[in-house]
Amino acid sequence: ILIPSLGLVLAFWFYSARDTFKPEMLRGKRVIVTGxxxxxGEQMAYHLxxxxxxxxxxxxxxxxxxxxxxxxxELGAASARFVSGTMEDTAFAQRVVREAQTSLGGLDMLILNxxxxxxxxxxxxxxxHVRKLLEINFLSYVAMTTSALPMLKESEGSIxxxxxxxxxxxxxxxxxxxxxxxxLDGFFSSLRQEFAIQSINVSITLCxxxxxxxxxxxxxxSHVIPDTPAPKEECALEIIRAGALRHRQLHYPARAVGTMLLIHSIAPELFESIVRGSYRLENVRRT
Ligand code: NDP
Structure with missing residues (x-):
């Protein structure tokens, strides 16, 4: 009885230690934050x-x-620099990654935001509009990931x-x-599987x-959704924490998002009707 119990305690201790975030984990790390x-994104830059x-x-x-x-x-960054441009242009997305290569000599974390x-x-x-938004919100994420992958493989970094x-x-x-x-979910969840098959030690955290x-x-x-929004400062810290701990997914705010996803997975129609019922539909812009 004693030996299995000791094993359980040790396993618990190992898991908790592995899951403990320390700000020092990011000290000296080379990080890109988009948006x-x-x-x-601004709050993530200040935490980093x-x-x-x-x-x-x-x-x-x-x-x-x-x-x-x-x-x-002022806040103590080891270094800080910017590149300005639009993510509608895939060439610009690639240029940002090249800037990390030339000015930082590599990359540990790519935060696509x-x-x-x-x-x-x-x-x-x-x-x-759908095409343009796909270019900004999706294709540029793909382009930056593709360009950054050699550096992230070398550092065993995180996306x-x-x-x-x-x-x-x-x-x-x-x-x-x-x-x-x-x-984004389709692309990065599939890519994560391929990394596992190829033993590529680059983590992917979907927030x-x-x-x-x-x-x-x-x-x-806010004129349609009655909920109280969660604070961006805490949200930014939780994103960095999840990335540093190499979690596959972050739910923030944890309880609200976790509960909604659970209800949706059990009873999608009920969930959807609750959502519709909670909106102030009279305030929605009509086309
Ligand atoms: P903001 O609107 O505050 O910031 C968006 C950032 O993206 C800005 O820095 C903006 O800067 C930049 N940006 C906009 N268009 C372009 C472009 N064409 N090329 C390059 N950069 C661009 O967004 P949030 O902080 O609210 O959201 C951050 C992330 O969180 C997003 O991915 C969003 O989908 C996600 N999210 C946010 C939620 C929320 O309630 N806030 C809820 C769920 C998800 P600039 O205008 O200078 O280019």
């Missing part, structure tokens, strides 16, 4: 700075990126993909956005987020 001029990482941030708005870089250096603007309302039939509940479950009023987020209090999200949905 880091505002919102969750406090942890002493080398940070490369990107987005379109140069003035905002300059401020983020300045703040990162940027998101193109879309609308919150009934699908308006604009196919070009962190920021997705959404809308990339797991069909919510109304986010048709183009939801399509791009479902695509399933609920409603977070970033300016753009609150502006877009």
């Amino acid at each position: 880091a001029s505002t919102g969750i 700075a406090r942890m002493g990482s080398h940070i490369l941030v990107t987005a379109r708005t140069e003035a905002k990126l300059q401020n983020v870089v300045r703040r990162c250096l 940027h998101v193109g603007a879309s609308y919150f309302g009934f699908f308006d039939g604009d196919v070009e 962190v993909v920021v997705s959404s509940m809308a990339g797991k479950v069909g919510f109304p009023f986010t048709v183009p956005y939801s399509a791009t987020k479902f695509a 399933i987020l609920g409603f977070i209090d970033t300016e753009s999200a609150v502006r877009a949905v």
